[in-house]
Amino acid sequence: MNFWHFVITNRQQMLDLTLEHVTLAGVSTLIAATVGIPLGILITRIPQLSKVVLGSANVIQTIPSLALFGFLLPAPWVGERAGRLAILVLALYGLLPLIRNTYTGIRNVDPTVVEAGRAMGLTERQLLFQVELPLASGVILAGLRIAAVVSIGLATIAAAIGAGGLGEFIFRGLAMVDDRVILAGAVPAALLALATDTLLGWLERRLNSIRTNA
Amino acid sequence: MTAHASRGPAIEFDHVTFCLNGRPLLDDFTLAVEHGGSLVLLGRSGSGKTTTLKLINGLRLPTQGDVRVNGLSTAQWEAIQLRRNIGYVIQEGGLFPHFTIERNIAIVPHIEGWDRERVRARVRDLLAMVGLDAELASRYPSELSGGQRQRVGVARALAADPPILILDEPFGALDPITRSEMQKEFRALQQELRKTVVFVTHDLREGLLLGDRIALVEDGRLIVNSTPPEFLRSQEPMVRAYIDAFSEPSDLRRSA
Numbered sequence: 358m359n360f361w362h363f364v365i366t367n368r369q370q371m372l373d374l375t376l377e378h379v380t381l382a383g384v385s386t387l388i389a390a391t392v393g394i395p396l397g398i399l400i401t402r403i404p405q406l407s408k409v410v411l412g413s414a415n416v417i418q419t420i421p422s423l424a425l426f427g428f429l430l431p432a433p434w435v436g437e438r439a440g441r442l443a444i445l446v447l448a449l450y451g452l453l454p455l456i457r458n459t460y461t462g463i464r465n466v467d468p469t470v471v472e473a474g475r476a477m478g479l480t481e482r483q484l485l486f487q488v489e490l491p492l493a494s495g496v497i498l499a500g501l502r503i504a505a506v507v508s509i510g511l512a513t514i515a516a517a518i519g520a521g522g523l524g525e526f527i528f529r530g531l532a533m534v535d536d537r538v539i540l541a542g543a544v545p546a547a548l549l550a551l552a553t554d555t556l557l558g559w560l561e562r563r564l565n566s567i568r569t570n571a
Numbered sequence: 572m573t574a575h576a577s578r579g580p581a582i583e584f585d586h587v588t589f590c591l592n593g594r595p596l597l598d599d600f601t602l603a604v605e606h607g608g609s610l611v612l613l614g615r616s617g618s619g620k621t622t623t624l625k626l627i628n629g630l631r632l633p634t635q636g637d638v639r640v641n642g643l644s645t646a647q648w649e650a651i652q653l654r655r656n657i658g659y660v661i662q663e664g665g666l667f668p669h670f671t672i673e674r675n676i677a678i679v680p681h682i683e684g685w686d687r688e689r690v691r692a693r694v695r696d697l698l699a700m701v702g703l704d705a706e707l708a709s710r711y712p713s714e715l716s717g718g719q720r721q722r723v724g725v726a727r728a729l730a731a732d733p734p735i736l737i738l739d740e741p742f743g744a745l746d747p748i749t750r751s752e753m754q755k756e757f758r759a760l761q762q763e764l765r766k767t768v769v770f771v772t773h774d775l776r777e778g779l780l781l782g783d784r785i786a787l788v789e790d791g792r793l794i795v796n797s798t799p800p801e802f803l804r805s806q807e808p809m810v811r812a813y814i815d816a817f818s819e820p821s822d823l824r825r826s827a
Contacts, residue, residue, distance in 0.1 A: 473665035476628055477679055477727075478654035487678075491669045 363537045371526075375545050378522035381515055382508040382549075385444045389451030389504050394497065396452075397459025398485065407460065414453040422446065422511050426518050443520035447511055451504035458500025462493030495565040502557035509550040513542065523549075579642045581606045581735060581767040582627055587636035589622055596622045598791045600636070604784075606734075609761060609768035610796075611782030613775060613813070619791040620771040624737045627769060628657045640735070655679060658728030658766075660738040664720040666712040672698075672723055673708040679731040697726040702756060718749040725757070729764075736766045742777065754780055775817045779803075787813065 364371065393414075400407040420428075425446050435441045466489050474488045490497075516524025526542025529535075580603035589597040597619045604610045612620045625631040626638045629645040638645045645653060666675050674681070676697055677690045685693070698705050701722040712720055721741060728736055741757075742750045754777055761768060761781070772778050778785050779799045786796040787810055794809045795802065802810065 467668075469661060469663075469665050470667060472630065473659065473661060474667070474678075476625075476630060476654055476657075476659040478651045479678070479682065480651055483682060488667060492667075 360537045360540055363541060367541065371541060371545065374521060374523050374525055374542070375549070378509070378512055378524075378546065378549065381440070381443055381447060381512045381520065381522050382505065385447030385512075386451050386501070386505045386508050388444065388448040389455050389508075390501055392448070393452045393455025393500075393504075394459045397456045397497075398463065398490075400456070400460055401463045401489075411453075411457060411460070414456050417449050418453050422450065422514050423517060425449070426514070430518070439515070439518050439520040442518060443512070443515035443522075447508045447515070450511055451508050454500040454503040454507070455497070456500075458496050458503075459493065462496030462500075463489050465496065466492045495561055498557060498561045498564060502554060502561065505553050505557060506550050509546060509553060513546055579639075580604055581608070581641060582610075582769065583637075583639040583642075584623075584626070585637040585639065587626065587633045587638055589619075589626060589631060590634045595634075596791050597626070597633075600791075600793055602786060602793060602796050604767055604769060606767055607765045609770060609781060609783050611778040611785045612769065612771045612788055613773065613778045613785055614788035615773060618788045620773075620788055621739055623788065624659075624739050624769060624771055627735075627737055628659060629653050655683070655731060656733050656735060658730075658733040658736040660721075660724045660728045660736070660741045662740045662743045663717065664712070664724030664727075666720055666723060666727070668712050671709050671711060672715070675712065675723060676708075676727045676730050678727065683731060693730060694726075697729060700729070700760065701726045718745055718753065721745060721753060725760075734767060735769075737769045737771075739771045740773070741770075743772070743774075750777075757781065775813060 396410055400410050417425075426442065429442055429446060430436050432442075435445045470492070471484060471488060474484050479487065512522050513524035513527055515522050516528050523542040523546045527539050527546075530538030530540070530542065582604040584600045584602045587597060587600040588595060600623065602610070612623055614620050622631060626633060626645065627640065629648060629650045632638075632646055640648065640653060640657070666672075667678070670678070673691075673694050676694050677685075680690050680693055694708055695705055698708065703719060703722050703726070707715065707719065707723075712723070715723065721744075724741065728738075742753050745753060758781055768781075770778075770781055772781075779802075782799065784796060785799055785802045787794040787802075787807075789809050795805055795807055797805065803814065805811070
């Protein structure tokens with residue numbers, strides 16, 4: 358039985374695990390963006406916080422992912438369901454690129470443009486939403502792209518705590534010493550990451566082409 | 572001074588000192604601009620001209636003394652209200668690169684809640700006023716030449732018809748021919764609109780052409796504040812040095 362044969366006979370399970378994988382990575386990236394982008398904005402407004410916030414996000418990134426799953430296992434509510442725990446851990450890893458890119462993206466907006474806006478009587482809120490965020494959107498999107506791709510890769514490890522996803526095949530294949538089973542998890546995961554990277558990269562280039570050539 | 576004494580000047584600096592990190596950028600500045608008057612702030616780079624402008628629209632607040640616009644201290648003005656009464660033009664326009672020309676020009680009318688038709692009409696009028704083709708409205712700033720961008724910058728500053736206009740070396744980045752065109756057009760525009768204008772430049776010729784008063788700023792201090800003919804006659808060494816730097820004095824007198 359070759360690889361393709363395995364894929365065809367197990368296609369339903371592959372599809373289920375792929376969907377589970379997409380859900381894990383998608384929801385966690387969404388949460389990372391919901392928390393990370395506002396945090397990134399916050400530290401451009403209160404620069405004293407930037408060291409602490411960026412530092413913490415950096416530290417999270419240095420913890421090995423398997424260990425982080427282990428650490429959070431006893432946590433209330435999130436520890437009860439493997440899916441919740443996996444999403445939390447993946448979201449934590451996605452924070453750094455989003456916070457950092459939002460922060461640098463806004464900081465790198467041409468200060469004369471921002472001051473021109475301020476001088477015309479735009480409120481701080483209008484400056485943020487009409488000038489700074491749109492002009493930083495390419496860089497922020499680049500952060501989202503990193504977060505999403507990292508999340509898709511890391512989500513394979515979530516299977517180790519029983520959260521499902523394409524990692525199931527990989528771990529099962531490792532246990533069975535069967536390359537076909539490993540590949541059935543690894544190939545779709547890699548394709549997902551590639552597709553996400555390409556799509557978001559394309560979006561990013563489109564945004565940049567409008568906004569950076571002044 | 573007496574002509575408008577009842578209304579008071581449009582802009583007034585009353586012994587203003589401004590320090591940044593303990594270093595004085597402006598030192599005991601006192602001057603006034605009458606309603607409808609145009610003051611040119613002349614001086615070298617770093618002399619404090621730009622700071623002076625930013626004190627007018629409240630981007631900076633004085634360390635000591637008082638800047639008053641229409642009689643009210645900029646510290647007491649509601650900053651957003653103050654700034655919407657003052658059009659601001661900077662070098663290269665400072666346009667929003669992600670907005671079309673129309674949105675750039677219409678930003679203040681837009682946030683002031685004008686309806687769409689009124690905004691449209693205003694943008695058309697303004698483009699015509701600064702000598703730009705109406706079809707540029709849908710372009711982005713990066714698609715325009717430097718001169719066109721500068722015209723858009725002027726149009727944007729005029730959009731909500733503010734009584735005061737402040738300009739920070741608006742024509743500094745333009746080639747000499749375009750610059751000369753823009754200067755003449757701006758002068759004509761000013762004669763028509765009668766805004767109160769404060770214009771920053773390091774170009775003496777530009778200053779003589781556009782100001783009904785010229786103030787020379789050096790190292791954060793106001794050296795002289797006089798009419799163009801008085802300025803050219805001044806024996807103040809700093810003024811002489813400035814005039815000598817600009818070639819033929821007889822030539823300059825003509826342009827004044």
